[in-house]
Amino acid sequence: MQINTLGYSIKQGAKNLRRNLLFSLASIGTIVACLFLFGIFYALVLNMEHEIKNIEDSLTISVFFDEGVGEEQIAHIGDEIKAMENVDTTTFISADAAWDTYIEDVFRGDTSYVDSVFGDDNPLANAASYEITLKNIGGQKDTVKLIEGIAGVRKVNSSDATAGGLTSLERLVSYVSLAVILILLFVSLFLISNTITIGISVRKEEIAIMKLIGAKDIFVRAPFLVEGVIIGLIGSIIPLGIIYFMYNAMTEYLMQRFEIVKNLMDFVSVGQVYKGMAPISILLGVGVGFFGSLITTHRHLRV
Amino acid sequence: MVLLDHVTMQYPTGTKALDNITLQINKGEFVFVVGSSGSGKTTLIKLLLKEIQPTQGEITVEDYQYSKMKRKEIPFLRRKIGVVFQNFRLLKDRTVFENVAFAQQVIEKPMRDIRRQVPATLTMVGLADKYKQFPKELSGGEQQRVALARAIVNEPDIILADEPTGNLDPKNSLEIMRLLEEINNRGTTVVVVTHNKDIVNLFQKRVVTLKKGRIVSDEEKGGYEDAD
Numbered sequence: 001m002q003i004n005t006l007g008y009s010i011k012q013g014a015k016n017l018r019r020n021l022l023f024s025l026a027s028i029g030t031i032v033a034c035l036f037l038f039g040i041f042y043a044l045v046l047n048m049e050h051e052i053k054n055i056e057d058s059l060t061i062s063v064f065f066d067e068g069v070g071e072e073q074i075a076h077i078g079d080e081i082k083a084m085e086n087v088d089t090t091t092f093i094s095a096d097a098a099w100d101t102y103i104e105d106v107f108r109g110d111t112s113y114v115d116s117v118f119g120d121d122n123p124l125a126n127a128a129s130y131e132i133t134l135k136n137i138g139g140q141k142d143t144v145k146l147i148e149g150i151a152g153v154r155k156v157n158s159s160d161a162t163a164g165g166l167t168s169l170e171r172l173v174s175y176v177s178l179a180v181i182l183i184l185l186f187v188s189l190f191l192i193s194n195t196i197t198i199g200i201s202v203r204k205e206e207i208a209i210m211k212l213i214g215a216k217d218i219f220v221r222a223p224f225l226v227e228g229v230i231i232g233l234i235g236s237i238i239p240l241g242i243i244y245f246m247y248n249a250m251t252e253y254l255m256q257r258f259e260i261v262k263n264l265m266d267f268v269s270v271g272q273v274y275k276g277m278a279p280i281s282i283l284l285g286v287g288v289g290f291f292g293s294l295i296t297t298h299r300h301l302r303v
Numbered sequence: 304m305v306l307l308d309h310v311t312m313q314y315p316t317g318t319k320a321l322d323n324i325t326l327q328i329n330k331g332e333f334v335f336v337v338g339s340s341g342s343g344k345t346t347l348i349k350l351l352l353k354e355i356q357p358t359q360g361e362i363t364v365e366d367y368q369y370s371k372m373k374r375k376e377i378p379f380l381r382r383k384i385g386v387v388f389q390n391f392r393l394l395k396d397r398t399v400f401e402n403v404a405f406a407q408q409v410i411e412k413p414m415r416d417i418r419r420q421v422p423a424t425l426t427m428v429g430l431a432d433k434y435k436q437f438p439k440e441l442s443g444g445e446q447q448r449v450a451l452a453r454a455i456v457n458e459p460d461i462i463l464a465d466e467p468t469g470n471l472d473p474k475n476s477l478e479i480m481r482l483l484e485e486i487n488n489r490g491t492t493v494v495v496v497t498h499n500k501d502i503v504n505l506f507q508k509r510v511v512t513l514k515k516g517r518i519v520s521d522e523e524k525g526g527y528e529d530a531d
Contacts, residue, residue, distance in 0.1 A: 005411050209392055212352060213453070214382035215409035217375070 005219065013226025016199040023195040024231055030191050031235025031288060034184035035281045039243040041177030042277045043268075048170045050268045052137060059137065061144060062093075062157040063130040069152045078130055080150050086139045087132055095128040138167040185288055192231060192292030196224050200300050207301065221297040225290060232289025236281045243277075244270060304330050305351065305461065305492065310360035312346050312516075320346035322516040323360070328494060330460070333487045335503050336496045337527055338513035344496045347513070348465050351494075352384060353377050365460055382410055385454030385491075389466035391446045393438040399425065399449050400434040406453045424456045428482060444475025451482055461492040468499050476502060500527040 017024045063081065065074055074092070082090050093101075099122045103114055132147075134140055144156050200207065210220050251267040305328040312321040321343045328334050338344050349355045350362060353369060362369040367380045393402050400421055407417045425431045428448040438446050447467060454462055464483060468476035480495075480502055487493040497503060503510060503526060510525030511518060 004414050005408075008408060205392065206394055209394070209405075210409050211378075212381060212386055213406050213409055214378045214380075214457070216378045219409055219411065 005222070009219075009222035009226050012223035013230060016203070016223060016227045017230055019202055020195055020198050023191075023198055024227075027188065027191045027195045027231045028235045028238070030184065030188045031232060031285050032238045034181060034188050035236050035285055036239035036242060037184065038177070038181050038281060038284065039239050039277055041173065041181070042280070043243065043247055043273050045170065045174055045177065046273055046276070047265075047268050048173065051265065052167065052170060054266060055137065057133065059133070059159060061132040061134070061140070061147070063132065063147055063153055064126075064155045064157075065128060066152050066154045067126055073152050074128065077150055077152050081130060081132060081147060084143060084146060086134050086136055086143045088135045089133045091131045093129050093131055095122055095125050098127045098129065099124045185284070188235070188288050189292045189295075192228055192289055193296045195231070196228060196293050196296040197300065199224060199227060200297070217301065220301050221294075224297045224301075225293045228289035228291075228293025229286055230289070232285035232287065233282070235289070236285025240274075240278055240281055244274070247273060304328065304363070304365065305494070306361075306363040307347075307350075308361045308363070310350065310357045310362060312343075312350060312355065313358045320516055321350070321357075324513075324516070324518050326511060326518060326521070328492060330492055331487070331490050333484065333493045333506075333508045334495070335506070335508055335510045335525075335527075336494060336513060337498060337503055337510055339498065341515070342513040343516040344513060345465070346516075348386075348463060348496060351463060352386065353380060378410075382457060383460045385457070385459035385462045387447070387450050387454050387462065387464040387467045389469035391438070391443075391450045391470075393446055393449055393453075395438055398435055398437055399430060399441070402438070402449055403452045403456050406456050410457060412457075420456055421452075424452045427455075427485075428452045442475070443471050444478055447471060447475070447479050448482065451479065451486075455486055455491070459491065461494065462486060464493065464495045464497075466497055466499075467495060468497065468502060473501065477505075480506060498527075503527040 063077070065077065069077075078090055078092060081087055102124060103111060107114055132143075134143060140158055144158050147153060147156050207220055247270050254265075255262045255267070305326070307324055307326045309323050309325055310321055311319065311323050313319045324343075336344055336347060346355070350357055351364065353372070356369075364380065365383055367376065367383075372380065394405065397405065403421045403424060404417050407420065412420075422431060422434070425434055428451055430445060430448055430452065433441065433445065438449065441449065447470075451467075454464075462483065467479055467483070471479060476499065483493050483495060484506065507524045507526070509523050510520070510527065512520040
Protein backbone atom coordinates (compact mmCIF):
# COMPACT_ATOMS: atom_id res chain seq x y z
CA MET A 1 0.00 0.00 0.00
CA GLN A 2 1.31 3.41 -1.00
CA ILE A 3 1.78 6.33 1.39
CA ASN A 4 -1.00 8.43 -0.15
CA THR A 5 -3.32 5.39 -0.04
CA LEU A 6 -2.53 4.98 3.64
CA GLY A 7 -3.24 8.67 4.14
CA TYR A 8 -6.52 8.29 2.25
CA SER A 9 -7.51 5.28 4.40
CA ILE A 10 -6.75 7.09 7.65
CA LYS A 11 -8.65 10.18 6.50
CA GLN A 12 -11.66 8.14 5.41
CA GLY A 13 -11.51 5.99 8.56
CA ALA A 14 -11.65 9.10 10.75
CA LYS A 15 -14.45 10.47 8.57
CA ASN A 16 -16.45 7.24 9.00
CA LEU A 17 -16.01 7.55 12.75
CA ARG A 18 -17.47 11.07 12.72
CA ARG A 19 -20.31 10.07 10.40
CA ASN A 20 -21.47 7.28 12.76
CA LEU A 21 -20.59 9.15 15.91
CA LEU A 22 -23.31 7.60 18.05
CA PHE A 23 -22.50 4.02 17.12
CA SER A 24 -18.80 4.71 17.30
CA LEU A 25 -19.27 6.06 20.83
CA ALA A 26 -21.31 2.99 21.79
CA SER A 27 -18.53 0.72 20.52
CA ILE A 28 -15.87 2.76 22.29
CA GLY A 29 -17.99 2.68 25.48
CA THR A 30 -18.24 -1.10 25.43
CA ILE A 31 -14.51 -1.52 24.92
CA VAL A 32 -13.88 0.99 27.72
CA ALA A 33 -16.14 -1.02 30.05
CA CYS A 34 -14.50 -4.27 29.04
CA LEU A 35 -10.94 -3.08 29.42
CA PHE A 36 -11.75 -1.16 32.60
CA LEU A 37 -12.93 -4.40 34.18
CA PHE A 38 -9.92 -6.15 32.75
CA GLY A 39 -7.71 -3.52 34.38
CA ILE A 40 -9.38 -3.92 37.74
CA PHE A 41 -9.12 -7.70 37.66
CA TYR A 42 -5.56 -7.50 36.41
CA ALA A 43 -4.55 -5.20 39.28
CA LEU A 44 -6.41 -7.41 41.74
CA VAL A 45 -4.80 -10.63 40.54
CA LEU A 46 -1.37 -8.99 40.38
CA ASN A 47 -1.72 -7.79 43.98
CA MET A 48 -2.93 -11.18 45.12
CA GLU A 49 0.01 -12.85 43.41
CA HIS A 50 2.29 -10.34 45.09
CA GLU A 51 0.77 -11.08 48.50
CA ILE A 52 0.97 -14.82 47.94
CA LYS A 53 4.60 -14.42 46.99
CA ASN A 54 5.19 -12.44 50.18
CA ILE A 55 3.46 -15.12 52.19
CA GLU A 56 5.38 -17.82 50.38
CA ASP A 57 8.58 -16.04 51.25
CA SER A 58 7.61 -15.70 54.89
CA LEU A 59 5.83 -19.00 55.43
CA THR A 60 8.12 -21.79 56.51
CA ILE A 61 7.67 -25.46 57.05
CA SER A 62 9.41 -26.87 60.15
CA VAL A 63 10.73 -30.42 60.02
CA PHE A 64 11.49 -32.16 63.31
CA PHE A 65 13.42 -35.39 63.75
CA ASP A 66 12.88 -38.61 65.66
CA GLU A 67 14.58 -38.87 69.03
CA GLY A 68 18.13 -40.10 68.81
CA VAL A 69 18.65 -39.23 65.14
CA GLY A 70 22.30 -38.41 64.62
CA GLU A 71 23.95 -35.49 62.85
CA GLU A 72 24.79 -37.63 59.85
CA GLN A 73 21.18 -38.70 59.34
CA ILE A 74 19.96 -35.11 59.86
CA ALA A 75 22.35 -34.02 57.10
CA HIS A 76 21.01 -36.81 54.91
CA ILE A 77 17.41 -35.71 55.57
CA GLY A 78 18.49 -32.16 54.65
CA ASP A 79 19.92 -33.38 51.35
CA GLU A 80 16.71 -35.23 50.53
CA ILE A 81 14.60 -32.15 51.28
CA LYS A 82 16.88 -29.87 49.23
CA ALA A 83 16.54 -32.24 46.28
CA MET A 84 12.74 -31.74 46.21
CA GLU A 85 11.48 -29.68 43.28
CA ASN A 86 9.24 -27.31 45.24
CA VAL A 87 11.78 -26.55 48.00
CA ASP A 88 13.29 -23.09 47.75
CA THR A 89 15.52 -22.73 50.84
CA THR A 90 16.49 -25.07 53.69
CA THR A 91 17.90 -23.74 56.95
CA PHE A 92 19.04 -25.98 59.81
CA ILE A 93 18.01 -24.76 63.28
CA SER A 94 19.94 -26.55 65.97
CA ALA A 95 18.35 -27.35 69.37
CA ASP A 96 20.50 -24.61 71.00
CA ALA A 97 19.51 -22.05 68.39
CA ALA A 98 15.84 -23.01 68.85
CA TRP A 99 16.14 -22.55 72.64
CA ASP A 100 17.90 -19.17 72.19
CA THR A 101 15.16 -17.99 69.85
CA TYR A 102 12.52 -19.16 72.30
CA ILE A 103 14.16 -17.25 75.15
CA GLU A 104 14.41 -14.20 72.96
CA ASP A 105 10.76 -14.44 71.82
CA VAL A 106 9.16 -15.35 75.18
CA PHE A 107 11.40 -13.74 77.78
CA ARG A 108 12.62 -10.90 75.58
CA GLY A 109 16.21 -11.98 76.09
CA ASP A 110 16.04 -11.93 79.94
CA THR A 111 18.01 -15.09 80.83
CA SER A 112 18.07 -14.68 84.64
CA TYR A 113 14.76 -16.47 85.21
CA VAL A 114 15.49 -19.13 82.62
CA ASP A 115 18.92 -19.80 84.10
CA SER A 116 17.45 -20.16 87.58
CA VAL A 117 14.90 -22.73 86.45
CA PHE A 118 16.72 -24.69 83.74
CA GLY A 119 20.35 -24.04 84.43
CA ASP A 120 22.35 -25.44 81.55
CA ASP A 121 19.57 -27.82 80.47
CA ASN A 122 17.92 -27.30 77.11
CA PRO A 123 14.22 -28.21 77.30
CA LEU A 124 14.15 -28.12 73.49
CA ALA A 125 16.93 -30.68 73.18
CA ASN A 126 14.78 -32.62 70.68
CA ALA A 127 13.63 -29.53 68.80
CA ALA A 128 16.38 -29.29 66.20
CA SER A 129 14.71 -28.71 62.85
CA TYR A 130 14.93 -27.66 59.22
CA GLU A 131 13.06 -24.50 58.27
CA ILE A 132 11.99 -24.72 54.67
CA THR A 133 10.55 -22.14 52.30
CA LEU A 134 8.72 -23.25 49.16
CA LYS A 135 8.80 -22.09 45.56
CA ASN A 136 5.08 -22.60 45.08
CA ILE A 137 2.80 -22.42 48.05
CA GLY A 138 0.06 -24.29 46.17
CA GLY A 139 2.20 -27.43 46.23
CA GLN A 140 2.74 -27.28 49.99
CA LYS A 141 0.48 -30.22 50.78
CA ASP A 142 2.33 -32.56 48.44
CA THR A 143 5.73 -31.40 49.63
CA VAL A 144 4.75 -31.94 53.28
CA LYS A 145 3.61 -35.44 52.42
CA LEU A 146 6.94 -36.19 50.74
CA ILE A 147 8.93 -34.87 53.72
CA GLU A 148 6.81 -36.87 56.15
CA GLY A 149 7.78 -39.96 54.23
CA ILE A 150 11.52 -39.47 54.85
CA ALA A 151 12.95 -41.86 57.46
CA GLY A 152 13.87 -40.07 60.71
CA VAL A 153 11.29 -37.29 60.31
CA ARG A 154 9.03 -37.08 63.36
CA LYS A 155 6.78 -34.15 62.54
CA VAL A 156 6.24 -31.52 59.88
CA ASN A 157 4.59 -28.21 60.86
CA SER A 158 2.92 -26.14 58.14
CA SER A 159 0.11 -23.62 57.78
CA ASP A 160 -1.85 -25.36 55.09
CA ALA A 161 -5.10 -23.43 55.36
CA THR A 162 -3.69 -19.97 54.68
CA ALA A 163 -1.71 -21.00 51.65
CA GLY A 164 -4.42 -23.14 50.11
CA GLY A 165 -7.09 -20.50 50.70
CA LEU A 166 -5.14 -17.72 49.03
CA THR A 167 -4.26 -19.82 46.02
CA SER A 168 -7.88 -20.91 45.55
CA LEU A 169 -9.09 -17.33 45.82
CA GLU A 170 -6.55 -16.16 43.27
CA ARG A 171 -7.65 -18.92 40.91
CA LEU A 172 -11.33 -18.05 41.40
CA VAL A 173 -10.72 -14.34 40.71
CA SER A 174 -8.74 -15.25 37.58
CA TYR A 175 -11.51 -17.50 36.22
CA VAL A 176 -14.31 -15.04 36.98
CA SER A 177 -12.38 -12.18 35.41
CA LEU A 178 -11.56 -14.24 32.34
CA ALA A 179 -15.23 -15.16 31.87
CA VAL A 180 -16.45 -11.57 32.30
CA ILE A 181 -13.77 -10.21 29.97
CA LEU A 182 -14.53 -12.80 27.30
CA ILE A 183 -18.25 -11.96 27.37
CA LEU A 184 -17.51 -8.23 27.16
CA LEU A 185 -15.02 -8.74 24.35
CA PHE A 186 -17.68 -10.63 22.43
CA VAL A 187 -20.16 -7.78 22.99
CA SER A 188 -17.52 -5.28 21.83
CA LEU A 189 -16.88 -7.32 18.70
CA PHE A 190 -20.60 -7.38 17.95
CA LEU A 191 -20.98 -3.62 18.45
CA ILE A 192 -17.96 -2.80 16.32
CA SER A 193 -19.30 -5.06 13.61
CA ASN A 194 -22.63 -3.15 13.73
CA THR A 195 -20.86 0.20 13.58
CA ILE A 196 -18.85 -0.88 10.56
CA THR A 197 -21.94 -2.32 8.85
CA ILE A 198 -23.69 1.05 9.25
CA GLY A 199 -20.58 2.79 7.89
CA ILE A 200 -20.66 0.50 4.88
CA SER A 201 -24.34 1.14 4.21
CA VAL A 202 -23.79 4.93 4.46
CA ARG A 203 -21.00 4.70 1.88
CA LYS A 204 -22.75 2.07 -0.26
CA GLU A 205 -22.77 4.16 -3.46
CA GLU A 206 -19.15 5.24 -3.05
CA ILE A 207 -18.09 1.63 -2.48
CA ALA A 208 -20.06 0.45 -5.52
CA ILE A 209 -18.32 3.07 -7.69
CA MET A 210 -14.93 2.18 -6.21
CA LYS A 211 -15.44 -1.47 -7.13
CA LEU A 212 -16.59 -0.66 -10.66
CA ILE A 213 -13.59 1.53 -11.39
CA GLY A 214 -11.11 -1.09 -10.28
CA ALA A 215 -10.44 -0.67 -6.56
CA LYS A 216 -8.77 -3.65 -4.94
CA ASP A 217 -10.39 -5.32 -1.93
CA ILE A 218 -7.84 -3.89 0.46
CA PHE A 219 -8.39 -0.34 -0.79
CA VAL A 220 -12.13 -0.61 -0.14
CA ARG A 221 -11.63 -2.26 3.24
CA ALA A 222 -8.74 -0.21 4.60
CA PRO A 223 -10.78 2.82 5.81
CA PHE A 224 -13.08 0.49 7.76
CA LEU A 225 -10.14 -1.37 9.27
CA VAL A 226 -8.67 1.99 10.29
CA GLU A 227 -12.02 2.94 11.81
CA GLY A 228 -12.07 -0.29 13.85
CA VAL A 229 -8.50 0.23 15.01
CA ILE A 230 -9.22 3.85 16.06
CA ILE A 231 -12.29 2.70 18.03
CA GLY A 232 -10.22 -0.01 19.72
CA LEU A 233 -7.34 2.33 20.46
CA ILE A 234 -9.52 5.03 22.02
CA GLY A 235 -11.44 2.33 23.89
CA SER A 236 -8.21 1.00 25.40
CA ILE A 237 -6.55 4.31 26.27
CA ILE A 238 -9.50 5.72 28.26
CA PRO A 239 -9.63 2.90 30.87
CA LEU A 240 -5.85 2.99 31.19
CA GLY A 241 -6.12 6.65 32.19
CA ILE A 242 -9.01 6.02 34.58
CA ILE A 243 -7.29 3.09 36.26
CA TYR A 244 -4.04 5.02 36.64
CA PHE A 245 -5.67 7.67 38.79
CA MET A 246 -8.12 5.32 40.46
CA TYR A 247 -5.49 2.78 41.49
CA ASN A 248 -3.28 5.36 43.19
CA ALA A 249 -6.23 7.02 44.92
CA MET A 250 -7.67 3.68 46.01
CA THR A 251 -4.48 2.23 47.45
CA GLU A 252 -3.68 5.48 49.27
CA TYR A 253 -7.20 5.60 50.70
CA LEU A 254 -7.06 1.99 51.86
CA MET A 255 -3.68 2.47 53.48
CA GLN A 256 -4.76 5.61 55.31
CA ARG A 257 -8.25 4.52 56.26
CA PHE A 258 -7.60 0.96 57.37
CA GLU A 259 -4.63 0.34 59.65
CA ILE A 260 -4.96 -3.41 59.17
CA VAL A 261 -4.52 -3.08 55.41
CA LYS A 262 -1.41 -1.01 55.98
CA ASN A 263 0.01 -3.75 58.20
CA LEU A 264 -1.06 -6.70 56.11
CA MET A 265 -0.85 -5.56 52.52
CA ASP A 266 1.95 -4.32 50.41
CA PHE A 267 0.38 -2.97 47.20
CA VAL A 268 2.13 -3.33 43.89
CA SER A 269 3.08 0.07 42.44
CA VAL A 270 0.99 1.48 39.60
CA GLY A 271 4.10 1.34 37.39
CA GLN A 272 4.36 -2.40 37.90
CA VAL A 273 0.64 -2.85 37.18
CA TYR A 274 0.97 -0.81 33.96
CA LYS A 275 4.02 -2.68 32.75
CA GLY A 276 1.87 -5.71 31.93
CA MET A 277 -1.60 -4.18 31.76
CA ALA A 278 -0.98 -1.34 29.26
CA PRO A 279 0.33 -3.43 26.36
CA ILE A 280 -2.29 -6.16 26.91
CA SER A 281 -5.12 -3.57 27.07
CA ILE A 282 -3.99 -1.79 23.92
CA LEU A 283 -3.47 -5.08 22.12
CA LEU A 284 -6.94 -6.29 23.16
CA GLY A 285 -8.62 -3.01 22.17
CA VAL A 286 -6.88 -2.67 18.84
CA GLY A 287 -7.26 -6.41 18.18
CA VAL A 288 -11.02 -6.39 18.82
CA GLY A 289 -11.40 -3.28 16.65
CA PHE A 290 -9.35 -4.72 13.83
CA PHE A 291 -10.90 -8.19 13.80
CA GLY A 292 -14.45 -6.87 14.28
CA SER A 293 -13.92 -4.71 11.23
CA LEU A 294 -12.11 -7.41 9.26
CA ILE A 295 -14.91 -9.94 9.73
CA THR A 296 -17.57 -7.39 8.78
CA THR A 297 -15.80 -6.07 5.69
CA HIS A 298 -15.06 -9.62 4.59
CA ARG A 299 -18.78 -10.35 4.75
CA HIS A 300 -19.97 -7.19 3.00
CA LEU A 301 -17.23 -5.94 0.72
CA ARG A 302 -16.18 -8.71 -1.61
CA VAL A 303 -15.35 -7.26 -5.03
CA MET B 304 -11.15 -6.86 -28.10
CA VAL B 305 -14.45 -7.96 -26.56
CA LEU B 306 -15.78 -11.42 -27.31
CA LEU B 307 -18.96 -13.04 -26.04
CA ASP B 308 -19.02 -16.64 -27.19
CA HIS B 309 -22.41 -18.38 -26.97
CA VAL B 310 -23.25 -16.60 -23.73
CA THR B 311 -26.42 -17.41 -21.85
CA MET B 312 -27.48 -15.73 -18.65
CA GLN B 313 -30.34 -17.15 -16.68
CA TYR B 314 -31.10 -15.64 -13.27
CA PRO B 315 -31.98 -17.87 -10.30
CA THR B 316 -35.60 -16.71 -10.71
CA GLY B 317 -35.64 -18.52 -14.05
CA THR B 318 -35.58 -15.38 -16.23
CA LYS B 319 -33.34 -15.86 -19.24
CA ALA B 320 -31.85 -12.40 -19.80
CA LEU B 321 -29.43 -13.42 -22.57
CA ASP B 322 -29.88 -16.45 -24.75
CA ASN B 323 -26.87 -17.93 -26.50
CA ILE B 324 -25.43 -14.68 -27.86
CA THR B 325 -22.17 -14.41 -29.74
CA LEU B 326 -20.72 -10.95 -30.24
CA GLN B 327 -17.28 -9.71 -31.20
CA ILE B 328 -16.25 -6.07 -30.83
CA ASN B 329 -12.84 -5.26 -32.22
CA LYS B 330 -10.30 -2.87 -30.80
CA GLY B 331 -11.11 0.75 -31.67
CA GLU B 332 -14.71 0.06 -32.73
CA PHE B 333 -17.71 2.23 -31.85
CA VAL B 334 -20.80 0.09 -31.22
CA PHE B 335 -24.34 0.95 -30.23
CA VAL B 336 -26.22 -1.81 -28.41
CA VAL B 337 -29.92 -1.07 -28.69
CA GLY B 338 -33.08 -2.77 -27.60
CA SER B 339 -36.22 -2.22 -25.63
CA SER B 340 -36.55 -2.63 -21.89
CA GLY B 341 -35.98 -6.25 -20.87
CA SER B 342 -33.97 -7.05 -23.99
CA GLY B 343 -30.85 -7.89 -21.95
CA LYS B 344 -28.81 -4.67 -22.30
CA THR B 345 -28.23 -4.21 -18.56
CA THR B 346 -27.32 -7.86 -18.14
CA LEU B 347 -24.77 -7.48 -20.92
CA ILE B 348 -23.10 -4.59 -19.07
CA LYS B 349 -23.10 -6.49 -15.78
CA LEU B 350 -21.51 -9.47 -17.49
CA LEU B 351 -18.80 -7.34 -19.14
CA LEU B 352 -17.99 -5.75 -15.76
CA LYS B 353 -17.92 -9.22 -14.23
CA GLU B 354 -20.56 -8.29 -11.68
CA ILE B 355 -22.36 -11.53 -12.58
CA GLN B 356 -21.23 -14.81 -14.14
CA PRO B 357 -22.84 -16.23 -17.29
CA THR B 358 -24.75 -19.47 -16.95
CA GLN B 359 -23.12 -20.72 -20.16
CA GLY B 360 -20.54 -19.53 -22.63
CA GLU B 361 -17.31 -17.59 -22.41
CA ILE B 362 -16.50 -13.88 -22.24
CA THR B 363 -13.09 -12.50 -23.19
CA VAL B 364 -12.03 -8.87 -22.79
CA GLU B 365 -8.49 -8.05 -23.89
CA ASP B 366 -6.30 -10.69 -22.20
CA TYR B 367 -8.91 -11.70 -19.65
CA GLN B 368 -10.84 -14.93 -20.17
CA TYR B 369 -13.58 -14.54 -17.56
CA SER B 370 -14.11 -18.21 -16.69
CA LYS B 371 -10.43 -18.61 -15.85
CA MET B 372 -10.02 -15.40 -13.89
CA LYS B 373 -9.17 -15.32 -10.21
CA ARG B 374 -11.17 -13.00 -7.98
CA LYS B 375 -8.15 -10.84 -7.26
CA GLU B 376 -7.79 -10.13 -11.01
CA ILE B 377 -11.24 -8.51 -11.25
CA PRO B 378 -10.06 -4.99 -10.22
CA PHE B 379 -7.38 -5.10 -12.91
CA LEU B 380 -9.93 -6.11 -15.56
CA ARG B 381 -12.20 -3.24 -14.47
CA ARG B 382 -9.34 -0.79 -14.84
CA LYS B 383 -9.38 -1.59 -18.55
CA ILE B 384 -13.07 -0.66 -18.77
CA GLY B 385 -14.30 2.89 -18.13
CA VAL B 386 -17.98 3.03 -17.21
CA VAL B 387 -20.50 5.84 -17.70
CA PHE B 388 -23.96 5.56 -16.17
CA GLN B 389 -27.30 7.12 -17.05
CA ASN B 390 -27.60 8.73 -13.59
CA PHE B 391 -23.93 9.85 -13.58
CA ARG B 392 -23.20 8.28 -10.16
CA LEU B 393 -20.98 11.10 -8.96
CA LEU B 394 -20.00 11.53 -5.32
CA LYS B 395 -22.12 14.44 -4.15
CA ASP B 396 -19.83 15.48 -1.31
CA ARG B 397 -16.80 15.87 -3.59
CA THR B 398 -15.84 18.52 -6.09
CA VAL B 399 -15.48 17.95 -9.83
CA PHE B 400 -11.72 17.60 -9.39
CA GLU B 401 -12.11 15.14 -6.48
CA ASN B 402 -14.64 13.03 -8.38
CA VAL B 403 -12.25 12.57 -11.29
CA ALA B 404 -9.22 12.21 -9.00
CA PHE B 405 -11.13 9.52 -7.09
CA ALA B 406 -10.83 7.17 -10.08
CA GLN B 407 -7.06 7.54 -9.88
CA GLN B 408 -6.93 7.36 -6.10
CA VAL B 409 -8.68 4.00 -6.02
CA ILE B 410 -6.11 2.50 -8.35
CA GLU B 411 -3.39 4.03 -6.18
CA LYS B 412 -1.90 6.42 -8.72
CA PRO B 413 0.81 8.68 -7.30
CA MET B 414 -0.33 12.18 -6.35
CA ARG B 415 1.89 13.85 -8.94
CA ASP B 416 0.15 11.87 -11.74
CA ILE B 417 -3.26 12.83 -10.35
CA ARG B 418 -2.30 16.51 -10.28
CA ARG B 419 -1.22 16.30 -13.92
CA GLN B 420 -3.83 14.02 -15.47
CA VAL B 421 -7.03 15.26 -13.82
CA PRO B 422 -6.77 18.87 -15.12
CA ALA B 423 -5.84 17.56 -18.59
CA THR B 424 -8.90 15.30 -18.65
CA LEU B 425 -11.19 18.06 -17.37
CA THR B 426 -9.88 20.31 -20.14
CA MET B 427 -10.68 17.63 -22.69
CA VAL B 428 -14.33 17.40 -21.54
CA GLY B 429 -14.56 21.20 -21.32
CA LEU B 430 -14.84 21.54 -17.55
CA ALA B 431 -11.42 22.91 -16.65
CA ASP B 432 -12.93 26.06 -15.13
CA LYS B 433 -15.45 24.16 -13.00
CA TYR B 434 -13.05 21.89 -11.11
CA LYS B 435 -13.94 23.40 -7.72
CA GLN B 436 -17.69 23.00 -8.09
CA PHE B 437 -19.83 20.29 -6.57
CA PRO B 438 -22.10 18.05 -8.73
CA LYS B 439 -25.29 19.76 -7.55
CA GLU B 440 -23.95 23.06 -8.93
CA LEU B 441 -23.66 21.60 -12.43
CA SER B 442 -26.21 20.94 -15.19
CA GLY B 443 -27.06 17.36 -16.19
CA GLY B 444 -24.83 17.59 -19.26
CA GLU B 445 -21.93 18.89 -17.17
CA GLN B 446 -22.40 16.13 -14.61
CA GLN B 447 -22.29 13.54 -17.37
CA ARG B 448 -19.09 15.12 -18.67
CA VAL B 449 -17.57 14.77 -15.18
CA ALA B 450 -18.62 11.11 -15.22
CA LEU B 451 -17.04 10.74 -18.65
CA ALA B 452 -13.84 12.39 -17.39
CA ARG B 453 -13.80 9.93 -14.48
CA ALA B 454 -14.23 7.03 -16.92
CA ILE B 455 -11.38 8.08 -19.22
CA VAL B 456 -8.85 9.52 -16.78
CA ASN B 457 -7.17 6.14 -16.31
CA GLU B 458 -7.00 5.65 -20.10
CA PRO B 459 -9.03 2.43 -20.32
CA ASP B 460 -9.08 0.29 -23.45
CA ILE B 461 -12.87 0.22 -23.51
CA ILE B 462 -15.58 2.72 -22.59
CA LEU B 463 -18.88 1.18 -21.60
CA ALA B 464 -21.66 3.78 -21.58
CA ASP B 465 -25.00 2.68 -20.14
CA GLU B 466 -27.71 5.03 -21.47
CA PRO B 467 -25.34 8.03 -21.24
CA THR B 468 -27.90 10.40 -22.72
CA GLY B 469 -30.90 8.99 -20.86
CA ASN B 470 -31.18 11.96 -18.49
CA LEU B 471 -30.07 14.69 -20.92
CA ASP B 472 -31.75 17.09 -23.35
CA PRO B 473 -30.95 16.71 -27.09
CA LYS B 474 -28.23 19.41 -27.06
CA ASN B 475 -26.36 17.89 -24.11
CA SER B 476 -26.92 14.39 -25.50
CA LEU B 477 -25.23 15.40 -28.69
CA GLU B 478 -22.31 16.97 -26.82
CA ILE B 479 -21.75 13.80 -24.82
CA MET B 480 -21.93 11.66 -27.94
CA ARG B 481 -19.43 13.94 -29.70
CA LEU B 482 -17.08 13.48 -26.75
CA LEU B 483 -17.49 9.70 -26.92
CA GLU B 484 -16.76 9.86 -30.62
CA GLU B 485 -13.63 11.92 -29.94
CA ILE B 486 -12.51 9.36 -27.35
CA ASN B 487 -13.12 6.62 -29.92
CA ASN B 488 -11.10 8.53 -32.51
CA ARG B 489 -8.14 8.36 -30.13
CA GLY B 490 -8.27 4.56 -30.30
CA THR B 491 -10.52 3.61 -27.38
CA THR B 492 -13.23 1.02 -28.03
CA VAL B 493 -16.64 2.53 -27.20
CA VAL B 494 -19.78 0.54 -26.47
CA VAL B 495 -22.91 2.64 -25.97
CA VAL B 496 -26.04 0.96 -24.67
CA THR B 497 -28.97 3.19 -25.56
CA HIS B 498 -32.51 3.50 -26.80
CA ASN B 499 -32.02 7.04 -28.14
CA LYS B 500 -33.08 6.57 -31.77
CA ASP B 501 -32.03 10.05 -32.88
CA ILE B 502 -28.51 9.60 -31.63
CA VAL B 503 -28.12 6.11 -33.10
CA ASN B 504 -29.43 7.24 -36.47
CA LEU B 505 -27.32 10.39 -36.48
CA PHE B 506 -23.98 8.76 -35.79
CA GLN B 507 -24.27 5.89 -38.27
CA LYS B 508 -22.08 3.44 -36.37
CA ARG B 509 -22.31 -0.32 -35.91
CA VAL B 510 -25.62 -1.20 -34.24
CA VAL B 511 -26.28 -4.44 -32.39
CA THR B 512 -29.94 -4.96 -31.58
CA LEU B 513 -31.07 -7.15 -28.72
CA LYS B 514 -34.55 -8.55 -28.37
CA LYS B 515 -35.64 -10.87 -25.58
CA GLY B 516 -32.04 -11.77 -24.87
CA ARG B 517 -31.05 -12.56 -28.45
CA ILE B 518 -29.15 -10.57 -31.07
CA VAL B 519 -31.68 -9.92 -33.78
CA SER B 520 -29.47 -7.73 -35.95
CA ASP B 521 -25.87 -6.59 -36.15
CA GLU B 522 -25.24 -3.97 -38.82
CA GLU B 523 -22.34 -1.76 -39.82
CA LYS B 524 -23.42 1.90 -40.06
CA GLY B 525 -26.89 0.83 -39.00
CA GLY B 526 -29.74 2.75 -37.50
CA TYR B 527 -32.24 2.17 -34.76
CA GLU B 528 -35.16 2.13 -37.15
CA ASP B 529 -33.37 -0.27 -39.44
CA ALA B 530 -32.93 -2.71 -36.63
CA ASP B 531 -36.27 -2.39 -34.88
